[in-house]
Amino acid sequence: MAVCLDTLITTACQRVDHDPGRLLDVLHVVQSQAYCISDEAIDIIAEELGIPRVRVEGAVTFYAFFSKTPKGQIAIRLSSDIIDKLHGADEVAEALESKLGIRFGETTDDGKFSLDWTSCIGMCDQAPAALVNDVVITRLTPESAREVIDTLRKDADPAKLVVKPGEGNNAHPLVRAMVNNNIYLEESKSVVLGPVNRGEAIHKSLGMTPTEVIRALKTSRLRGRGGAGFPCGMKWEFARAAEGARKFIICNADEGEPGTFKDRILLTEMADRIFAGMTIAGYAIGAEEGIVYLRAEYAYLQRLLEENVSQHRADGWLGKNIAGKKGYHFDIRIQLGAGAYICGEETALISSAEGTRGDPKNRPPFPAQQGYLGCPTIINNCETLCCVTKILEQGAGTFSELGTEQSSGTKVLSISGDCARPGVYEVEFGTSLRKVLQMAGAKQTQAVQVSGPSGQMIGPEGFDRLICFDDLATGGSMMVFDESRNLLEIVHAFMGFFVEESCGYCTPCRVGNVLLADGIQRVLEGRGEPADLDQFQQIGQMMKACSRCGLGQTSWQPVATSLENFPHLYEALVKEESNGFQRSFDLLQEITDAQQITGRKSSLA
Amino acid sequence: MPKTVTLTIDGTRVEAQPGEKIIEAADVAGIYIPRLCHKPGLEPSGSCRLCTVMVNGRSCSACTTPVADGMVVENDVESIRQFRKMIVEMLFVEGNHFCMFCEKSGNCELQAVAYRFGIMAPRYPYLWPKREVDASHPDILIDHNRCILCGRCVRTSRDIDGKHLFDFIERGGKKRLGVNAQGGLAHTNADVSDQALDACPVGALLRKRVGYQEPIGQRLYDIQPIGSEIEGKGRKNHV
Numbered sequence: 001m002a003v004c005l006d007t008l009i010t011t012a013c014q015r016v017d018h019d020p021g022r023l024l025d026v027l028h029v030v031q032s033q034a035y036c037i038s039d040e041a042i043d044i045i046a047e048e049l050g051i052p053r054v055r056v057e058g059a060v061t062f063y064a065f066f067s068k069t070p071k072g073q074i075a076i077r078l079s080s081d082i083i084d085k086l087h088g089a090d091e092v093a094e095a096l097e098s099k100l101g102i103r104f105g106e107t108t109d110d111g112k113f114s115l116d117w118t119s120c121i122g123m124c125d126q127a128p129a130a131l132v133n134d135v136v137i138t139r140l141t142p143e144s145a146r147e148v149i150d151t152l153r154k155d156a157d158p159a160k161l162v163v164k165p166g167e168g169n170n171a172h173p174l175v176r177a178m179v180n181n182n183i184y185l186e187e188s189k190s191v192v193l194g195p196v197n198r199g200e201a202i203h204k205s206l207g208m209t210p211t212e213v214i215r216a217l218k219t220s221r222l223r224g225r226g227g228a229g230f231p232c233g234m235k236w237e238f239a240r241a242a243e244g245a246r247k248f249i250i251c252n253a254d255e256g257e258p259g260t261f262k263d264r265i266l267l268t269e270m271a272d273r274i275f276a277g278m279t280i281a282g283y284a285i286g287a288e289e290g291i292v293y294l295r296a297e298y299a300y301l302q303r304l305l306e307e308n309v310s311q312h313r314a315d316g317w318l319g320k321n322i323a324g325k326k327g328y329h330f331d332i333r334i335q336l337g338a339g340a341y342i343c344g345e346e347t348a349l350i351s352s353a354e355g356t357r358g359d360p361k362n363r364p365p366f367p368a369q370q371g372y373l374g375c376p377t378i379i380n381n382c383e384t385l386c387c388v389t390k391i392l393e394q395g396a397g398t399f400s401e402l403g404t405e406q407s408s409g410t411k412v413l414s415i416s417g418d419c420a421r422p423g424v425y426e427v428e429f430g431t432s433l434r435k436v437l438q439m440a441g442a443k444q445t446q447a448v449q450v451s452g453p454s455g456q457m458i459g460p461e462g463f464d465r466l467i468c469f470d471d472l473a474t475g476g477s478m479m480v481f482d483e484s485r486n487l488l489e490i491v492h493a494f495m496g497f498f499v500e501e502s503c504g505y506c507t508p509c510r511v512g513n514v515l516l517a518d519g520i521q522r523v524l525e526g527r528g529e530p531a532d533l534d535q536f537q538q539i540g541q542m543m544k545a546c547s548r549c550g551l552g553q554t555s556w557q558p559v560a561t562s563l564e565n566f567p568h569l570y571e572a573l574v575k576e577e578s579n580g581f582q583r584s585f586d587l588l589q590e591i592t593d594a595q596q597i598t599g600r601k602s603s604l605a
Numbered sequence: 606m607p608k609t610v611t612l613t614i615d616g617t618r619v620e621a622q623p624g625e626k627i628i629e630a631a632d633v634a635g636i637y638i639p640r641l642c643h644k645p646g647l648e649p650s651g652s653c654r655l656c657t658v659m660v661n662g663r664s665c666s667a668c669t670t671p672v673a674d675g676m677v678v679e680n681d682v683e684s685i686r687q688f689r690k691m692i693v694e695m696l697f698v699e700g701n702h703f704c705m706f707c708e709k710s711g712n713c714e715l716q717a718v719a720y721r722f723g724i725m726a727p728r729y730p731y732l733w734p735k736r737e738v739d740a741s742h743p744d745i746l747i748d749h750n751r752c753i754l755c756g757r758c759v760r761t762s763r764d765i766d767g768k769h770l771f772d773f774i775e776r777g778g779k780k781r782l783g784v785n786a787q788g789g790l791a792h793t794n795a796d797v798s799d800q801a802l803d804a805c806p807v808g809a810l811l812r813k814r815v816g817y818q819e820p821i822g823q824r825l826y827d828i829q830p831i832g833s834e835i836e837g838k839g840r841k842n843h844v
Contacts, residue, residue: 039787052769054785061774061783340776357773362651362669504754504773504780506652511695514778515729535728542688545664546654584730 003033005041013048020049021373023059023355024338027066032133035111036070055356062357062503064118064339065296072107072114074152078130078140081120081258082493083416083479088141089128093117095142099149112156113149119341119501120258121297124416124479125182125423132158134299136177169268174303181265182423184439191399191410192266192386193426196273201393202317205280206325210240213284217388220396221408225383226252226344227451227475228550229407232384238368239285242376247287249278249330250372252349252381254295256341257452258497259477262412263382265424267294267301270386271308275332277385279317280392281378282330290332291372293349296339305334341501345549346379347371348503359505360549383412383476403429407468415440417480427467434463436478444483447566452477453494454554456561457487487562488569492520494558502551509552512543516559527584528574533563612676627667627678628656637832638680639689639718641696641806642755643668648764650756655692655718657685686722693719694727699778701736701750702807708816709808711824715753716807717831736781741789744797744813752782752809762801770795782809 012029016022026045030037037045037060046053060066078084078093093115097103100113107114123129126138135158137148151161165171166180185193205213218233239247251274255263266274278290294302309332312318320329335353337343343352347361350372371377380388387409391399400408407429413436416422420441427436437445448458450467451474458465458472465472481490495517504510519536522528540556547553563570577583591602609620614627614636621630626649631638642653651669658667659679667680679685696715704710736749754773759782762770770793774783786792795801802810821827 043787052772052785053787054769054772054774054783057783058772058774062776357776362649362666364671499777502777504775504777506654507692507695507699507753508654510754510778510780511699511732514732515695515698518730538687539691542691545684546657546688546692548651548654548666 005030005034005038005044008033009041009044009048013045018049019355020051021355023049023051023056024063024336024352027060027063028336028338031066031071035073035075036067038068042068058357059355062340063296063337066338070107070111070114071116073112074132074156074158075114075116076130076132077116077118077121078104079119079121079123079128080117081124081127081497082490083124083259084120084127084129085493086417086481086485087127091142092128092130092140092145095145096149099146113152118297118339119497120256120260122255122261122264122295123179124259124261124414126180127416131297132161135159135161136179136300137161138178138180169304172304174307175268175300177300179264179268179300181268182421183265183269184421184423184425186426186439189402189410189428190426191390191402192383192412193270193424194390196270196389196393198272199276199315199317199323201273201276201389202279203323205283205392206323206328210284210286213280213392214240216391216396217284220387220391220399222384222387222391222399223407223469224380225387225411225475226346226381227257227454227473229469229473232380232388235368235378235380236281236284238366239287239376239378242369244376246289246373246375247282247285248372248375248377249281249285249287249290250346250349250353250377250379251278251290251292251385252344252346252379253292253298254337254344254349255381255475256295256344256501257454257475257477258494259416259449259452259479260414260475261416262414262424262476264298264301266382266386266412267298267305271305272312273386273389274382275309275312276317277380277388278332279312279322279330280388281380281385283322283328285376285378287376287378288329288331290330291353292332292334293343293353294334294336295343296337299336302334302336309334340503341497342503342549342551345551348549349379350377357503359503360551362548404466404468404470406470411467411474411476413467413474413476413478415478415480417478418442418445418482418485419480429468430466432464432466433458433472436467437463437480440478440480442480442482445480446483446485447481447487449477449479449481449490449494449558451475452479453497453558454551455557457491457558457565458561459565462565487566488520488524488573491558491562492517492524495520495555498551498555502555506546506548506552508543508547509549509555512539512547512552513555515539516556520559522584523570523573526573527586528570529576529583530574532574532584533570536563610672610674610676612672612674612678614678615680615682621672623672625672627658627660627670627672627676630672631667631678631680632835635836635838636680637835638667639721639832640668641714641718641753642757644757644761644804646765647757647760647804650760653692653696653753653755655689657688659685689718690722690724693722693724694729696753697724697727698729698731699734700753701733707751707808708811709751711821711827712819713808713826714806714831717826720826721830721832732778734778739784739789741791742793742795743791745790745795745802746811746813747782747784747790748809748811749781750809751807753807754780754782755806757804757806758782758801758810761804762799766799766801768794768799768801770799770801
């Protein structure tokens with residue numbers, strides 16, 4: 001082996017002071033240097049960090065970006081979401097397989113390449129896309145995919161794949177990604193994406209009392225942009241009131257909902273306002289430590305973000321006595337995730353940031369009372385924190401003038417799929433879906449998946465509905481499907497995503513998603529019965545009521561909303577069997593194994 | 606004198622200590638809330654979801670939710686009964702459970718709740734997963750086919766035996782019980798006297814060579830339905 005595991009792991013553990021809470025950082029080092037985290041490595045890590053090996057193994061096997069079996073020195077991960085698939089990801093996959101002579105899930109014999117599917121990498125506006133180690137490659141075709149392999153065979157450095165970097169900070173020397181921002185601005189409505197005066201919000205906030213800062217947020221009526229829409233000021237107030245010597249501010253930079261990519265733009269171009277929002281939050285609740293939990297898919301932005309943090313320190317906006325304010329200290333570290341959609345759920349994110357499996361936690365207690373390491377913790381996503389910075393810079397009134405009664409301000413949307421201009425848009429809350437579709441140049445639209453798979457599938461009769469918390473709430477993902485698409489196949493893909501991404505902690509989500517995905521498959525194959533549709537509803541209702549976290553509570557939504565808005569699609573495929581048998585029952589299929597074992601053929605066959 | 610709280614469970618007013626979980630207050634009151642992953646003395650897990658109840662119109666797990674004054678808990682109502690049946694059926698189709706030749710039959714909590722709920726057969730297609738048996742240890746057997754991932758052995762070994770023999774590995778439908786060694790349970794310091802073995806509600810963790818010492822037909826749930834032990838002893842905290 002090229003690397004000495006002992007040295008590698010000892011050094012990695014030293015770098016995190018042998019803190020088991022930083023297990024993910026250690027695992028990243030081992031995975032990227034040794035291309036796997038073997039049983040031997042697990043033993044050494046457990047020994048070094050002083051934790052049971054099964055706990056290490058539990059974490060290694062939880063995250064998609066870690067593997068016990070060797071991956072390639074160049075690990076290629078193709079984005080498997082429906083938008084990438086509809087843009088030809090399967091053909092790209094075929095080209096990669098034939099070029100490398102391996103199947104997806106395999107590694108070449110020489111250990112140079114491995115191929116894997118991975119859940120949405122946040123590039124649906126330039127699909128199909130893949131990660132080559134940390135390097136993003138976009139707009140793939142079978143031909144360009146073959147060229148990628150040729151290039152890598154000549155020079156094993158994936159950075160060489162980037163010939164022409166994208167605009168803005170994508171061309172920054174610390175990034176150099178071929179990613180495009182694809183921002184479409186309606187100038188008058190730009191709040192989050194509009195200009196800010198760097199640092200002004202921090203100075204203004206520190207000139208106020210913490211209570212005044214929280215009051216400003218409450219006046220702005222800002223609600224969390226992650227989807228649940230919890231009032232931001234109230235959350236901060238809880239955390240301020242909670243007792244704790246240490247408190248934390250966490251930025252959720254783990255947007256994983258398929259079809260969302262707007263946080264990618266915020267992280268690329270507007271990280272300073274995210275960090276400013278965190279600093280303000282720290283001041284408001286009395287926290288001195290901040291963590292940005294960055295999804296592993298966006299690892300290519302990590303160095304830029306670290307540079308940005310350093311710049312904030314140099315400007316006196318992070319560190320000791322911030323902006324000259326005696327006694328207020330605050331600093332930020334970046335925690336890289338490792339490929340798990342569930343970690344976008346705030347308590348799962350905390351578990352992951354603590355170096356364990358990304359299982360959600362029981363609530364109560366809520367994070368504002370007991371979050372990261374049991375300390376009062378605020379978790380806001382990138383967009384919410386950008387709003388905070390704007391509100392403190394421009395005043396709550398300017399912000400709350402926009403939007404509706406229940407939903408003040410604007411929403412940043414990621415629009416992808418069948419439209420002329422996929423990209424990032426900022427609209428005022430209360431904008432109709434129809435207007436959004438026009439902006440993006442969508443034609444002959446059959447359906448829009450609003451807020452990703454866990455959101456709603458809306459047909460044309462719903463296009464006059466408004467984007468806001470009291471009507472069409474959305475975390476920002478908007479996937480457009482035109483009339484040429486088979487919506488049930490899309491529903492099936494969404495359920496497959498939840499099967500893949502369920503953490504498996506609770507029964508309803510672990511099993512329910514599998515049963516729904518299999519059920520939709522049966523319907524698609526023409527083996528479904530009307531009674532199946534009732535059963536989908538029952539399973540879904542149970543998952544909604546009994547699942548432990550938001551993933552399982554909402555994951556039947558693709559089935560629920562497609563049944564509601566497109567019932568004819570199901571009705572056309574299901575029917576009663578005239579012979580009284582279940583349609584899903586195939587006698588010959590059932591006796592295949594028995595025939596093989598006995599070596600006899602049934603007279604039916 | 607500590608201040609107590611009063612809540613209502615299925616119409617019965619019950620007194621409880623602040624900080625207690627709903628399921629604990631119900632136990633004392635002699636009201637059975639079905640459960641599999643909960644075991645008194647262990648940190649609550651909230652994973653099986655069988656103890657789902659409605660509190661003030663919202664669903665939550667009774668094993669993790671603390672009592673509060675004036676709380677109205679609905680437990681034995683039709684919608685919840687249906688949800689619980691579905692969860693039990695899901696646990697049956699998810700694993701490979703063959704009660705007729707399982708040595709835990711009659712002492713198995715999964716089987717017992719199924720009988721109590723009147724489940725004859727699951728309505729869902731069996732998933733027939735391929736799962737392993739770890740018979741490496743001389744005195745202990747792990748049959749993953751029967752594991753329902755309740756985590757009771759994990760918590761018992763970690764918090765009571767002080768060994769951390771087990772934890773979960775993989776995720777989603779592939780999630781399974783892992784042991785704290787390469788090469789199976791034989792390579793851990795598991796011992797036949799570990800309390801973790803008694804924590805298993807099903808036939809996944811078994812002591813070898815004692816499976817039929819107690820004849821079938823004379824076992825705990827052969828004699829009385831699961832939950833009777835709670836329903837029989839209660840009524841201490843009715844208001």
